[in-house]
Amino acid sequence: MSSSLFLSQRSLYEDDYSCILRNPQNEFNYGLHYHDFYECVLYLGNAGIFRIEDQEYLIKRGDIVLIDMFKPHTLTYNKNYFYERFSLSINLSLLISFSTSRSNLLDVFHNCSDRLPVYHLSQEQLQKYLTLLDKYRKIKLENGKDILEKALIHQLLAYIYSDCYRGRHIDKKEAQHAQTIAALLKYINTHLNEEITLEQLAAEVNYSEYYVSRLFRKISGKTLTNYIQEKRIEEASCLIRGGLPINQAAEQVGFNNYSYFYKTFKKIIGCNPTYYQARY
Numbered sequence: 622m623s624s625s626l627f628l629s630q631r632s633l634y635e636d637d638y639s640c641i642l643r644n645p646q647n648e649f650n651y652g653l654h655y656h657d658f659y660e661c662v663l664y665l666g667n668a669g670i671f672r673i674e675d676q677e678y679l680i681k682r683g684d685i686v687l688i689d690m691f692k693p694h695t696l697t698y699n700k701n702y703f704y705e706r707f708s709l710s711i712n713l714s715l716l717i718s719f720s721t722s723r724s725n726l727l728d729v730f731h732n733c734s735d736r737l738p739v740y741h742l743s744q745e746q747l748q749k750y751l752t753l754l755d756k757y758r759k760i761k762l763e764n765g766k767d768i769l770e771k772a773l774i775h776q777l778l779a780y781i782y783s784d785c786y787r788g789r790h791i792d793k794k795e796a797q798h799a800q801t802i803a804a805l806l807k808y809i810n811t812h813l814n815e816e817i818t819l820e821q822l823a824a825e826v827n828y829s830e831y832y833v834s835r836l837f838r839k840i841s842g843k844t845l846t847n848y849i850q851e852k853r854i855e856e857a858s859c860l861i862r863g864g865l866p867i868n869q870a871a872e873q874v875g876f877n878n879y880s881y882f883y884k885t886f887k888k889i890i891g892c893n894p895t896y897y898q899a900r901y
Contacts, residue, residue, distance in 0.1 A: 666704035
């Protein structure tokens with residue numbers, strides 16, 4: 622995972638979800654990357670290759686790809702052919718809140734890359750997604766737009782559950798782990814510009830420091846300290862791209878020692894913040 626780029630929720634979208642139709646004009650080219658939220662891709666182009674960790678999957682129009690949190694992935698497509706994809710990004714807390722006792726969305730999203738993460742839709746199934754996406758694009762409300770957006774996303778997730786569920790329910794232990802991780806991510810997001818200690822995180826979820834550290838590393842493949850550093854540096858890079866002076870960006874994401882920020886930024890981004898600022 623060290624060779625892939627971390628993209629945080631805060632750097633890609635402001636709310637707890639994001640829906641976007643991507644094509645060659647607005648596609649980002651981060652290469653192999655991973656993030657702290659789930660992603661669902663509805664592929665609408667000609668053949669492409671989706672890589673998740675070390676596995677490659679040939680995809681075509683009408684394929685749904687479910688991407689787990691913290692799993693490095695990238696998409697390769699032929700620029701000489703038609704290319705389009707719809708991407709839904711959704712954080713863990715919202716996914717849990719949308720679930721019910723009978724239809725737990727974690728059944729299809731949690732550890733989705735441990736199973737075959739690509740699902741091919743029939744033409745009839747694909748059409749209902751296209752109809753829903755058309756409704757989403759045509760939202761014109763001045764007030765209540767976010768409510769309608771979430772209602773349509775709720776409907777989209779119901780379709781995904783119906784079409785991608787394969788009979789395996791997440792067990793109670795896995796569900797509890799997901800709840801704990803969601804609480805940790807929420808706390809870190811809320812307090813990113815403050816000092817965050819393992820003691821505080823453990824108290825937030827009412828578990829021991831050892832248990833919290835071990836669980837987070839098991840789920841994410843990284844330590845809490847490394848994750849928080851990556852979040853802060855990614856947030857700082859967004860602020861710098863937005864024109865904020867480097868020292869102010871460092872302070873806003875919780876770094877009080879500029880030399881330490883400089884070194885950490887270079888380690889994670891691959892260049893120092895001054896050079897990064899000059900590029901943007």
